[in-house]
Structures are given as C-alpha cells and as structure tokens.
Amino acid sequence: DAKTTQPTSMDCAEGRAANLPCNHSTISGNEYVYWYRQIHSQGPQYIIHGLKNNETNEMASLIITEDRKSSTLILPHATLRDTAVYYCIVRASNTGTASKLTFGTGTRLQVTL
Amino acid sequence: NAGVMQNPRHLVRRRGQEARLRCSPMKGHSHVYWYRQLPEEGLKFMVYLQKENIIDESGMPKERFSAEFPKEGPSILRIQQVVRGDSAAYFCASSPQQDLPDTIYFGEGSWLTVV
Numbered sequence: 083d084a085k086t087t088q089p090t091s092m093d094c095a096e097g098r099a100a101n102l103p104c105n106h107s108t109i110s111g112n113e114y115v116y117w118y119r120q121i122h123s124q125g126p127q128y129i130i131h132g133l134k135n136n137e138t139n140e141m142a143s144l145i146i147t148e149d150r151k152s153s154t155l156i157l158p159h160a161t162l163r164d165t166a167v168y169y170c171i172v173r174a175s176n177t178g179t180a181s182k183l184t185f186g187t188g189t190r191l192q193v194t195l
Numbered sequence: 196n197a198g199v200m201q202n203p204r205h206l207v208r209r210r211g212q213e214a215r216l217r218c219s220p221m222k223g224h225s226h227v228y229w230y231r232q233l234p235e236e237g238l239k240f241m242v243y244l245q246k247e248n249i250i251d252e253s254g255m256p257k258e259r260f261s262a263e264f265p266k267e268g269p270s271i272l273r274i275q276q277v278v279r280g281d282s283a284a285y286f287c288a289s290s291p292q293q294d295l296p297d298t299i300y301f302g303e304g305s306w307l308t309v310v
Contacts, residue, residue, distance in 0.1 A: 125301035185238040
C-alpha cells in the first residue's frame, strides 16, 4: 500500500471547518483513500473513503486532487467532540494481505472554544 | 444492527497467566482483524482471519500469541504466559468482504493489564 504523510497536529476553533490534508504521492490507480479517527480511549471510527471523485457523507467531505496524489478531509463545522487523531490510509484491495488497514501516526486535531 | 462486540472490555491478568479476548463481528461480516495499541503508541496490525482460516498473520508475535475464528462463535485472540509488555488495548475489526471498496468497522477494544 502507498505511504501517506499527514501533519502531526492541527488546531481548529469550534464551529469552523477543519481541513485535514494528506499526501499520498505514490498511490496506485486501484488504491482507495480511507479516513478513520480515534477519539481517546475508543476504537477507531470509520469516516469516509474515496477513489478519485469527491465524496460527502453525514460526517465529512473528502476532496481528492485530480492527480490523486493528495486529499483533504473536511469537517464542515467542528465541535469539541471532533477532537481526535485522524488517520489517512491508502488501501489497495479487500482480499488477501493487502486487505488490512495500515495506520500511520495520523493528525492530532484539537478543537478549541 | 449491533456493531463489533468485544469482551471483556477490561481484563487484569497476573504475569504467566493466559488472556483470552473475544470478538463478535458485525452481522453478515465474515472477516476479522485484530490490532494492538500499546500505551501512547499507534495501532499495529496483528492478524486477519476469515472463518476457519488465517489469511495474514504478519503482525503476530512469534510466540505466545494465537488467533482463531471458528465456523461458529466469536473470534478469539489468545495470549499465553502474559508479560507486562502485553499490557495494551486490543481492537478487533470486521468487514463483509464485498466487492471493493468495503468498509472495516472497529470495536471498542479490550484493555489488558498485566500485573
């Protein structure tokens, strides 16, 4: 799976949009971008995934650049409960050894009043 | 639809004892993953199982650790002769293994403390 690079930490004011960047410059054509988050002492929570088109769900939006070498996760109106470590993961397949999610160090998002 | 269920949520074992952690995947999911998170560290993949088969155990320690996912019942992660360094959060995840992209969902974890 392609390696991802994320900033170590970010701050965001409550009510503002949180934009979390991720670089995946070695991504292959069949690899998806997944985002998870882990709130302290909880299990990782699935947020969203995409291949090449922008995606939106009730939690967030995912913007993938045309060349697919980077993406941005957008939390439109961050709240204190969005404080967590956010992981950007590239995943090639749902079969065999490529199926697993490989977590990096992620971005620690702190939402403040 | 219940999520991934793990139990026990908290387990205390003395050094040398055995720890058994159980994971019931989401309904309709036939694939299970186990991850370990040491204190203040990241999530590390341990093993990936389908029913009655181990698909990828590249992250499992060579000794004392084993995992199974029988035809009936939950997946079990077994740690024999626990040591203090096994103290960690163990997370189970499951997926339906439909056509890509499927989504992997995690449980809330089992916290093992070895005293």
